[in-house]
Amino acid sequence: MCKRMQCKSNNYGKGGTTMKNIMINTGNYIAAKAAIMAKPDVVAAYPITPQTTLVEGIANYVASGEYKGEYICVESEHSAMCACIGAAATGVRTFTATSSHGLLLMHEMLHWAALARLPIIMCNINRVVGPGWNIWADENDSISQRDTGWIQFYCSSNQEIFDTVIQAFKLGEHKNVALPVMINYNAFILSHTSMPAEIPSQKEIDDYLGKYKPLWRLDPENPITFGNIIMPADYEKVRRAMQDAHENAKKLIPEIAQDYKKKFGNFHGDLIEKYRCEDAETILLAMGAIGAESKVSIDNMRKEGYKIGLARIRTFRPFPEEEIVKLAKKAELIVIDRNISCGYEGALFTETKGALYGKSDAKVSGFIAGLGGKDVPYNHVEDICKKAIKGKLKKTIWYGFEEVKK
C-alpha cells in the first residue's frame, strides 16, 4: 500500500534530501488517510456506494490503533450529520463522508451545520441520484446542495483529495470562516482509482493544523442556549455573517493554498486551477475529473494551434466570480457541466454568465456532458471545444446525447 521514495524536500524550506512517504491507493483510502491524520475527535458516518471504502478505511485505522478518536457508526446519513453537529458543538474536530442519496438525506442538517457555524469536514463522492439506481459519477448531488452554506471543493486527483481534506480543516476552522467544508470528487474515476499521493509526516500535519479553537461550545461552566427562537432582524444577521464568512474564505483559500505549497510542495490552484491560460483566446471551465481530463485536450489542441486554456473550478462555493471576470477579459469561455438544473441549464454555466453580467460581453458556451456517469474522454472535450469555437451557440448543448432507442 505504501512505499518510500527519495525526492527533494521542500518541507519548511529546509531543502536537502529526505524520505517522502508516497501512498499509492484509491481516492477513498487516501481521503481516509487525510481525515485521520487531521485527528478528528469524532467521525460519524454511514456507508453508501461509492463512499464505502472511505469509511472502511477509517474503520481499519480504528482497528490498527492509528485513529484514536471516536468512530460512531450511525444508522443513517441524517444521523451522521446530526452526530457531527452534536460533537462539533462541544468544541471538537469532526469528519464524515457520504455520496449521492446520503448527501441528500443529510440536506436538512447541512443547513443546520452551516448556520451553527460548525466546521465539519466532509468528503462527498459525486454520484448519480436515482431513480433508477446508478452509482457512477455525476455532480447533481452536491450541486443541489449549493445553497446550504457549505464551502464546496471539487477535486481532480488523489493528491488533491489528500491536500484539500487537510486544507479544509485549516480553512473551515479559521476564526474568520467557521464554516463546514465539503470536498467533492467523482465516483470511481477518483474514489476507486489508485494514484500516488505524497503523504506528509504526522508531525508536519499536527504542526500545520494546530489545535482547533471553536467559536462557541456547549460547556456547563458557561451555559448557553444554542439555536432557540430568533426574530427576523437577528436571523438576517446570522445569514449575513455566513455570507461574510464565505467572502473571507474566498480571500483565505488562495493564502492557504500558497502556504501549503510552501510547506508541503503541492499546489492545485486556489479558487481556480489555471492551465495554459496566459495567452488563451478560449478558456474551458470545468470541475472535478473532467477538469483533469481536459488538460490532455488542451495540450492536444495547443499542438494543433488553438490558443486555448483551462480554468478548473475548485470552489463552487464560494464562487470565484472575480477570477472568471478576469479570464473573460481576454478570452471566450466554454463551460462543461456534469449536472443539470432541469428547467434551465448546467449550474456552472448559469453561475459563469451571472458572474460576467455587466462586466463582460465575452461569449460563453454551455455543454452538458457525462451525466449518469457517462465517460467524458479527452477527445470528447476537444470536440466540445472545437464546436464552441466554431459555432454561435445560444443555448446549452447536450454533448454526445444518444436518442432513446424506440
Add this chain to the structure above:
Amino acid sequence: MALKDLPDTECVLPGSAACPGCPATIGLRLVFKALGKNTVMVVPACCTAVIESLYPNTSFDIPVMNIAFEAAAAGASGVEAGLRMQGKSDTTVVAWAGDGGTYDIGIQALSGALERGTNFIYICYNNQIYSNTGIQRSGATPLGAWTTTTVGGKTEVRKEMGDIIRAHHIPYAAQACISYPEDLYNKVKKAKEIKGPKYIEILAPCPPGWRFPMEKTVDMGVLAIETGAWALYEFENEKMTFNGKSKLLLEKKIQPKPVEEWIKYQGRFRHLFKPTRDEKTLKAIQENTDKVWERYRECYL
C-alpha cells in the same frame, strides 16, 4: 425522598415562554434537580424550543443545543462523544424530546442511539400530541381523542413505545408522570448513575392540547395513573418493576377507576359525551386500557 427534600437547584429560570399550567416546565425542573448543573441538554423541535424563550435570552441555566425534529438522539450521540473525547465524561447528556419527536419522526435516531449503547438519558415528555404545532395527532395520541388532524376522534390506539424501548434491552427504562415528582426525581437520579443508554418517558398532561383548565395539570396526571391510562414502572437489568399505584393495579390490590373518570374532564374527548354518549368508542377505550394491563400482567407479574 420527600418533596420538601428535593434539592434547591433551579435550572428553569423565571420568565420562560411556557403556557400557564405547562407540564413540561414541571418535568424540566424536576429533571434538573436530579441531574444538577453539570448537564448538557439536546432539544429537538418541540414545545421546549419555545419555552426556552427568544434569542438572545434563555430560560435554562445549563447548556442547551437545539436540533432538528428527528435528530435529538443522534445529536446527543455526537455531544456525548465530543465531551468524552475531551475527558468530560462526568457531564450528563440528556435528550429532551416530545412524543412526536420520539414515537414518530425521531424513532430511527433513537433506536440507533440505544442500539449503539450511547451513554445518555433520553427523556420523552409525552403530551400525546404535536402540541407545539397546534394539537395534531401523534403515534402517542390515545384512541378516541380529538386533535386538529383527528377531528372526529382518533380511530387507532396509541403505540406502545415502552415495548419498543424494551426490545433494545438497555440498562434502564422507565415511565413516570409529572404528578408524581418524587418518583420522577428518583428515576432520573437513578438513570444518571447508570452507564449506557437510559430512556425515561414522562406523561405530561397538556391543558390547551387536552382541553382542561390550567390548574388541573397535576390532577390529570393522577387520574391517568388511577384509571390505568398510564403506568409508572422501571425496567432495570431486564427486570420490570411497577411503582406506586401502578404496582397495586398490576397486582390487583386496588381496582382501577373507569377510564371515563379521566377522559370526562378533557375537552378532547367531549365528542364522546355530547350531544350523545358514544358508548361504542367509550367501551373500546376501556377495553383497550384493560388489554394493556392484561398484557402487563401476563409478562411482568
